[in-house]
Amino acid sequence: DFQMTQSPSSLSASVGDTVTITCRAGQSIITYLNWYQQKPGKAPKLLIYAVSSLQSGVPSRFSGSGSGTDFTLTINSLQPEDFATYYCQQTFYIPRTFGQGTKVEIK
Amino acid sequence: EVQLVESGGGLGQPGGSLRLSCAASGFTLSSHWMHWVRQGPGKGLVWVSRMSSDGYATDYADSVKGRFTISRDNAKNTLLLQMNNLRPEDTAVYYCAREKWNAFDMWGQGTMVTVSS
Numbered sequence: 001d002f003q004m005t006q007s008p009s010s011l012s013a014s015v016g017d018t019v020t021i022t023c024r025a026g027q028s029i030i031t032y033l034n035w036y037q038q039k040p041g042k043a044p045k046l047l048i049y050a051v052s053s054l055q056s057g058v059p060s061r062f063s064g065s066g067s068g069t070d071f072t073l074t075i076n077s078l079q080p081e082d083f084a085t086y087y088c089q090q091t092f093y094i095p096r097t098f099g100q101g102t103k104v105e106i107k
Numbered sequence: 108e109v110q111l112v113e114s115g116g117g118l119g120q121p122g123g124s125l126r127l128s129c130a131a132s133g134f135t136l137s138s139h140w141m142h143w144v145r146q147g148p149g150k151g152l153v154w155v156s157r158m159s160s161d162g163y164a165t166d167y168a169d170s171v172k173g174r175f176t177i178s179r180d181n182a183k184n185t186l187l188l189q190m191n192n193l194r195p196e197d198t199a200v201y202y203c204a205r206e207k208w209n210a211f212d213m214w215g216q217g218t219m220v221t222v223s224s
Binding site: 001032034036038043044045046049050053055087089091094095096097098099100101 | 142
């Protein structure tokens with residue numbers, strides 16, 4: 001299967017910190033890269049699509065960048081409600097693979 | 108309200124079958140590509156299957172190919188996943204998701220499938 005590699009797998013941060021999560025594709029996926037947030041016991045929620053487009057209702061402290069094989073999700077001024085697991089996803093190839101997830105925990 | 112609601116999960120025997128449903132409200136399923144995604148206990152998200160908006164194209168993950176079948180009941184505006192020859196590794200929460208702008212913009216709440224004897 002097509003691989004999406006996220007790093008780190010987990011991180012600890014404080015409220016107000018800036019957090020960066022990276023996602024690397026096995027080969028170019030152009031800009032077919034999305035980011036999701038998932039809280040325990042809940043369905044994933046789309047945050048960013050097409051690398052950098054913010055889904056409606058998502059706070060502007062979330063941003064995405066990158067192209068080709070390397071992508072980044074940045075969360076500025078981390079808020080208490082942002083502690084969750086984040087997944088990247090490519091939608092260029094079948095299967096529609098997800099990264100393994102990054103758990104953002106409270107320091 | 109625009110939403111997806113899954114049902115049909117439960118306990119299945121190895122080698123047995125289950126059928127999952129995903130009822131859509133507030134929009135028409137046949138206007139979108141639709142997907143099934145699963146998440147094993149404590150694990151990450153794994154894409155399972157998709158159906159095209161016109162219903163003619165389907166794709167499957169290798170792990171379920173030949174065992175699972177995605178389909179749609181247009182009259183009930185419901186997406187289906189027929190799961191046959193179940194294996195313990197199929198144990199997971201199953202989500203249906205709507206595709207928009209090449210992303211999964213709407214998800215159901217999930218339905219738990221446990222495969223065990």
